[in-house]
Amino acid sequence: MTLLRVDDLCLSIGSLPILKSLRFQIEAGQVFGVVGESGSGKSMTALALMGLQPGGSVVSGVADLKDRETRNLLALPEDAMCQIRGAEIGMIFQEPMTALNPVQTIGAQVAETLIIHGRATKSQAMVIAREKLNRVGLPAKEFPLDRYPHELSGGQRQRVCIALAIALRPKLLIADEPTTALDVTTQAQILDLLKSLVAEEGMALMLITHDLAVVSGIADQVAVMQHGEIVEAGATADVFREMRHPYTRQLFEASSHVPKRTQRAQDEPLLEVLNATRTYVLPRTGLFSRPPPFKAVNDVSFTLNKGENLGLVGESGCGKSTLTRAILGLEALQAGEIRLFGQKVTPFMPNALRSGVQVVFQDPYGSFNPRWKVARLVAEPFHLRDHVPPEWRTEVADALISVGMQASDMDKYIHEFSGGQRQRIAIARALILRPDLIVLDEAVSALDVSIRAQILDLLADLSDRFDLSYLFISHDLSVVRAIADRVLVMKAGEIVETGRTEDVFANPRHPYTRQLIAATPKLIVGKAG
C-alpha cells in the first residue's frame, strides 16, 4: 500500500530552484532510501514534507499522505501540520549531540511528544516514555528517565531521538543522515534498530544518506538525487545492479575509489613514537580528594618511515586526536618520547623542526580565519621561518596550483569556496613549507564521496611529486584502506593491532579490528532483486 505519494514537488528560494519536480512513492512498512551528495536537495525534500522548510521558500506540488483519509501535506495549514508532525510522521536528524534540549531530562523530552498531541496525561506519558526508551535499547537501570542528554554518548542520544520520534507510532519515520555523525560500530547498531522498528512496528522509513553502502544494506527502494532532481529510482537491488544514470555510476565508483600511488617507503624512520603516554587530570570526585588521572594515550609506540603512508584508525574518544596533538608538539607527554627526524618533539621544539611537519584538519569551515584572504592563509606557516621569502606570493601561487586551484584564488576570501576547495587550500597551506610529513586528521571525513575521491587522488599525486609521507588519521576504514601502506588500530588509548593494510583488512587478528570491519557497511551490488 502506498503511504506517501509525492508528485511534482518543487521548492524554490527566491528565484533559485532547490527541488525540481520530484516524484516518488513510499510504501507502508518499507525503507525508502534517498542518496545524494550535499546540496542535492535530500534534506530539503524531507523538510518540505514536514512543512519545516526555511522561511521564504516557496513549495508547490502534491504529497498525499494516505491514512484513513488522504491529505496533501503541502497544502495543509500550519496547525494541521502540527497535528501530523510527531504523530503521523516522525523525524530524526544528523547531529544527535545537539538535537536534544540540554536542560530537560530525556524522559520529559520523550513524554513531550505524547503530551503535546494530547494523547496522554503527564504520568501516563512518562510510563510510555519508559517503554519507548526500553524499546530503543536504553534500559531503565542504566538510563532512568531523569538522565540529562549530556550524560549520554552520541549513539545513546540518537536512540533518545528515535524514541521521541516513534513515541506515537508514526506511519512514517524520516531519518536525515541519522548515522553520519556516529562511529561505525554505533552506526551499525542504530541501523539495526531502525531496521527492527520497520519490521516490528510496520512503520515506513525514509532514510536520507550520502553513503551508498548504508542504503544498499537496508533500503527496499532507492532514489538517487543530484542538483534537486531524482536522476534514478527503483528497487535498491536493481538500481545498484544496473546503474543506468552516469551519476549513480560516478557515486558508486567514487565511494570505492582507490587512488593510484607508487610505493616509495624506505627504511629510514621519519617519525618515531616511543612508549608515548598522555595523561589528563579528571575533575576531583570529592572536595579534597586527589583528582583521578585519565590515560588518553597509553604506552603507544610506532615508527613512520620516509615515504610511507601510515593509517591510524579508531573510534571517537580512542585517543587519536590527543596523539596527533602530541606529535605536532602542541602538548607535552607524561611518559615516553616522540622523535621527528631524530630530534625530540616537545611544545618548545625549534621552529625549523616544527616546519618539517604540517597538518590538515577535518573541518574545512572552521579551520580558516574568515577575515583573511587566501594568500595570507596559505602563507601563514612562513612565520616558522626566520624570514618570509620575498617571492612568497609566487610560492603561494605554486602551492595553490599544485592542489588544483588557481593562482588568482589568492585574493579571494575563504567563504567564496566550497568544502572540497577549502580542503585543497588547507593542503596548499600544509605544503607551503615543503614538509616531509603531513598529518591528515580526518581530512576527508567531512567531504562528499566524489570530492573525497578527488582529494585522495590529489594526496596520492602530491606524495609522489613532493616525496611526502602521511600520517592518515580517520575513523573511516574504507578511506584508510584506500590510501595507507600500513595501518594502526587504536582503542582506548592503546594500539591494539598493526600491520600492512591488506593483511590487517584480510586477516584481522584483534577482536576489536574484526568488530570494526564487520560494522562497516558494505556496498551490495549485483544481487538480483
Add this chain to the structure above:
Amino acid sequence: MLRFATTRLISLTLSLLAASIVIFAVIEVIPGDPASFMLGLNAEPDTVAALRDQLGLGGSVVTRYLNWVGGMLTGDFGTSYTYRVPVTELILARVWVSLPLAIFALILSTAIAFPVGLIAASYRGKVADLGIMSVTQLGIAVPNFWFAMILVLIFAIKIRWFSAGGFPGWDQGVFVAMKSLTLPAIALALPQASILARIMRSSVLDTLDQDYIRTARAKGLTRSQSITRHALRNAMIPVLTIIGMQFSFLMAGAIIIENVFFLPGLGRLIFQGITQRDLVVVESVVMLLVFAVITVTFVVDIAYAAVDPRLRKRG
C-alpha cells in the same frame, strides 16, 4: 549540586577576604589624614596625635586591619569621624532606602524586559521587533537622570501623582514609602530594562537556531510552544548574568538618582564620606557593597546550576 554550592561558597569567602585587604590597603595609602582634616590646618601636632589615637588610627597596620575585620564580623563598623555616631547606624538607615529601591527597580526592569524581549524575538524582523529595538536603543542612550527629571515633570509637577523627591521613612507605612520610591525606581529601571530586553531577544534568537528547537518542531510543537517549552530556559543563562550585574549596579550606582530625588541612600552616604575624609564610613560602605555584589554573584551562580544541569557536576 551541594558540592557546587560548597565550592562557590568557599570562593565567595576568599573573594571577601581579598576585597577587605585591598580596600584596607587603598584607604591606608591615599593621602589625607582624617585627624588633621577634622581639627583644621592650625591644629597642634599633639592634639592631632591624641585624636588619631582616639579614632583608632594608632597601632600597627596589622592590628588595625584585624580590629576592622573583627569589628565588622560582630556588626561594629566603628564610629564615623564626622557624624560621631556608629557607622552601623548610618548604614542601616540608608540600606533601608537603597536595598528596596534596587530590588524595586530590578523587579520593574525584569518585568518589562522579559515580555518585551520575547515579543521582539517572536516577531523577528517585523514591525513589533523593529519598534522595540528602536525604543530600547533610545532607552540605553538616554541617561537615567534625564528620565528622572522628565518623570518628575510629568508625574510630580503636572499630574501630581507622586512627590518630586524625599523619603518619608518606613514608619509612615509601606505604601507611602514605596510610593516615594516609585519614580526613582522607574528612572533606574528603564535603561536597565532596555539592555535586558535586547539581551533577552538575542539570547532567545540564538536558542531558536539550535538543533533541539528543530527536534521540538518535528515532534509537533508550534513555534510559540517551542519557544516557551524549550528556548526560554536555555536563553536564561546570559540573561541571569546581566540581571546579577544590574543588581550590583543598582545597589551602588544609584547615586545620581538618589541626588535627583533627595533620597538618603548608600550612594549619597559614600559620596559624603569621600568628600569629608570620613574613611571609616567609606571603607565600611565599600566593604558592604562588595559583600552585596559577591553575594549576588553567588546567587546567580546557584541560579545557573538550577537552570542548567550540566553545571551542577562542576566544582
